[in-house]
Amino acid sequence: MPSNPGSNPGSNSGSIRLQVTRYRPESDSEPRFQEYDVPLRKEWTVLDGLNHVKNEVDTTLSFRWSCRMGICGSCGMNVNGDPKLTCAAFLDDYAPGPIRVEPLANFPVVRDLVVDINDFMEKLPRVKPWIIRDDDALLDGDGEIDGEYLQTPEELDAYKQFSMCINCMLCYAACPVYGLDPEFMGPAAIALAERYDLDSRDHGARERLDVLIEHEGVWGCTFVGECTRVCPNHVDPAGAIQRYKVKAAKENVMAFLLPRGAR
Amino acid sequence: MSRPRVEPLVWLMFSGGGVMAAVFLPVLVFMFAFAFPLEWISPPDHDHLSAVVGHPLTLLFLLGMFVVLLVHSAHRFRYTLYDGLQIKAKRTVAVLCYGTAAVGAITTVVVLLSAA
Amino acid sequence: MSTPRATEVRVYNRPMSTWWWTRRRTYFVFVMRELSSIFVAWFVGFLLAFVYSVGRSEAAYQDFLDWAATPWVVVINVIAAAFLALHVVTWFSLTPQAMDVRIGGQKAPAAAIIASQYVGLAVVSAFVLWLVTR
Structure with missing residues (x-):
């Protein structure tokens, strides 16, 4: 103590x-x-x-x-x-x-x-908030991790704001959509997904979008904006969610326009 | 992997409608709801308006604008009913809101064709 | 790597009041912003009535102008215009959050994005006004 x-x-x-x-x-x-x-x-x-x-x-x-x-x-x-x-x-x-x-x-x-924060703890891993690679550039001959992925200051800057989240859940407490519909993925989880999407080392945007394009992903958000106002670390989850909507919409338009194999 | 979904398309139309409502609606409202009826500005004569409104480009533009405005309204009002009034019959609300917008869109086509 | 759940406890779920949006200024503004949708729909109907009257005849157009000048229509239009103004202001002010605008790799400042939208509004308004009244 x-x-x-x-x-x-x-x-x-x-x-x-x-x-x-x-x-x-x-x-x-x-x-x-x-x-x-x-x-x-x-x-x-x-x-x-x-x-x-x-x-x-x-x-x-x-x-x-x-x-x-x-x-x-x-x-x-x-x-x-x-x-x-x-x-x-x-x-x-x-x-x-x-x-x-x-x-x-x-x-x-x-x-x-x-x-009880179990709901949040169960939601968090669903957006895969870790670096996902589709190659094994860092594995040496024995399958051991060897080296690091380099990043420029500009690349760091791209996601830094969204990486400041401390999982305090104030944004969930401020979100009436989450209060009314606990199925909603919620501000912090989506902001964290955006944080990894924007990371130059990450290749997992596709996988996260598959989760967040679902009904309980980003679509319940009505942009009240209160999550961003209460965030002690200025993460701006509301902004991250709207950008995800844009991403999902783009992806969907492509799905309509292009035949299956072409993507 | 991903199949086309309705939600993103509705959201795109909602957003498009939001932009149209913010950029085009104010001046139209200013003119036709206030300035002309209340004679702040003397109303343009019928022949000129008829030519402007009846122009194919105007009609096409108005059609697009009115449809996205209707979807914008329906989509927003749907979520207002969910959140503001905590209505649980979500399917019914969605059908009513988008259904009204669809009826409005058909009315729009009929009215615009009558003015062509 | 799942951690075992703690012993089940009797949690208390706090119900959300129907009037939650009256308890906080930002929530109230939010709901008012969303209610602007009704008035956007009203203006669509109003403008359709205008187009219809112009398409019919000069007399019908004059009737529309007279109808639009009746007190109850003016009152509705004033209220609707106030909600439309709320929509315009909130829509523009939220855009910088929704769009990641970059100029030369630099994030565009929010104030610049908001200001450019008002410039767009002014240009469009001037053009439409000119087109209709010339």
Whole structure:
């Protein structure tokens, strides 16, 4: 456990109220809110507030977190209705409060602020987010990988934006289409597919398109655009999805115009 | 591997309609819904309009534009019903929306032919 | 390489309210944007009525102009035009996200793409206005 700022209240400038979702599956039929007052300190985030509660006030509170610096993507919650990384949401910005802290929207609640992310974990591999090659340029005589695929800075630049995704799922929480139809592949998975499509080392665009051209692939998206607005790393999943629609449409027009063998 | 699908084609027409609605519709609406009826600009005489509208190129252009605008509307409204009102009878909604657009397209052909 | 699923727990599924789109400004604008489709369809009908009247006779054309000047038609047209304006603005502003425009290998700035669309709108409008009123 990292050092907890809560153990040293220090220069306290009052307190702020957190309204936190509690849900215990063994006893509760539905979630309810519980209120906690936490010290309002300039450098404290919502996550610091929750850790203060967990360490000093109520040890039964459950929530996910790890790195506290916007890298791991595990502390996503709905803060006053907005999907946020709680490690990047400062208490001070919500003063005087109260601050409503809820589990990430559109996902089933497991306990308190913890959501079930299995659906996302099952969707992710379906778009094959890894480098696919149809040759074995790097294999040596013994079938061992030897060497690396080189890339220019321009080639890196082509996909870099889409590679910043930390799988925090804020975009899924912001997406009403996913909320209404969980079959929808969703923003992050499609953005990640685009990330590998745009990678000069990758040859797998065809395979990914076969997955995403399906009904539950890109077509459910109505370009609400909220996924892009909530993304902490400016990945722009909404843009990636529309570009996939263009790609799929092009591919389809070719399929109509050209006879089977010619493609 | 991939067989031709309907969804991408409908989406292409939706997009085309969106562009037409954004680029061509404003000036047409300005003239025929406001400027001429309300006499902000004196309406052009009938002979001139008849010549412009009756020109084969105009008719062809209007046909293409009206059809993609209708598909655009039907497609968008379909998803508004799914998302906004959470209507679960998705097939029925789709048939009604695109069906209305198809009827509109036939009406368009009839009207344009009558003006030729 | 599948990881074993955790013990089944009784999860709580939060239902989505029918009024979800009223809870957030961006969602509301989104639904209004989508509703512009109704008014685009209205204008298609309106313009078809115009073409039909012009095709019939001079008198029918005059009748169309009179009908289009009646208060209820003007009110509908004003509302429809407001939704059309919303469509124009949102459509143009979303284009840079949907299209990856590159000039000389460089990604074209979003502002340039948006501005060029307005230029296109102005050119088309001027041409159509000239064609109809010359």
